[in-house]
Amino acid sequence: MLTGDDVQAILLTLRLAATTVALLLLIGTPIAWWLARTKSRLKGPVGALVALPLVLPPTVIGFYMLVAMGPWGPIGKLSSALGLGTLPFTFTGIVIASVVYSMPFVVQPIQNAFEAMGNRPLEVAATLGANPVSAFFTVALPLARPGFVTATILGFAHTVGEFGVVLMVGGNIPGKTRLISVQIYDHVEAMEYANAHWLAGGMLVFSFLVLLALYSRRKDRVDA
Secondary structure (H helix, E strand, O other): OOOHHHHHHHHHHHHHHHHHHHHHHHHHHHHHHHHHHOOOOOHHHHHHHHHHHHOOOHHHHHHHHHHHHOOOOHHHHHHHHOOOOOOOOOHHHHHHHHHHHHHHHHHHHHHHHHHHHOOHHHHHHHHOOOOHHHHHHHHHHHHOHHHHHHHHHHHHHHHHOOOHHHHHHHOOOOOOOOOHHHHHHHHHHOOOHHHHHHHHHHHHHHHHHHHHHHHHHHHHHHHO
8 A cells, every 4th residue: 555655755756846837838938939940040959958868867867956956957057146055955946857857848839839739820810910929829739739738748657757867966865855756666676665656656657548549649640
C-alpha cells in the first residue's frame, strides 16, 4: 500500500507538473509563434536550443541548472539580489529546472499547430479589419487548439516522469523536492519492492493512458 511519504510525493509531483505546464504555456506560446512565423536566420539556433533537452542527458541539464542557480551563477546572483536566496534544493528551483527540461514537449506541438494553420486564415482576418493581436487571439489560438491540448498532456506527463534533473537540482527533501520518481528510487535502494511496485505500477498505467489519449486524438483527427 501507499505510505504517507508516497502520497506526499505524489501530491508534490502533481503540483510541480501543473505549475510547470502553466508556466510553459505562457512562455512557450510566443516562442512557438515566433518559430512558426519567422524567417530570421536565428530560427535554426533558437529551435535547436529549445529542442536541446531531447538529446542531452538529464544529469547534464541538471548539473548546469545547479551551477546557474548556485551562489555564483547568473540565476543565483539574480535571486539573491531580489532577496529570494539561492534556488537549488527548493521547490522553486525544481520548477525552473522542469520548465527548461520539458520545454520542447510544449513548444514543438504548438509550433507544429501554428505551422499547419498556414497564412490563409490570418490573411482573411486582416482583410476583415483584424489587427495582428486580435487575429492571433481570435483566429490563430482557436485553430491551434489541438496543438495546445497535445502540448499540455505531453508537458504534464513528461514533468511527472522526471528524475535526473530534479534529483540534481532539488535533491531528496521530503515534502519539498522528493517526487514520485525519487521516491521509487528510495524504495528500491531500501529493498522495499512492494512499495516501489505500487508507485511504479501507477506510473506505468499513467504513461499508458497518456499515450492512449494522444493516439486516440490523432486517429480521430485523421478520420475527420
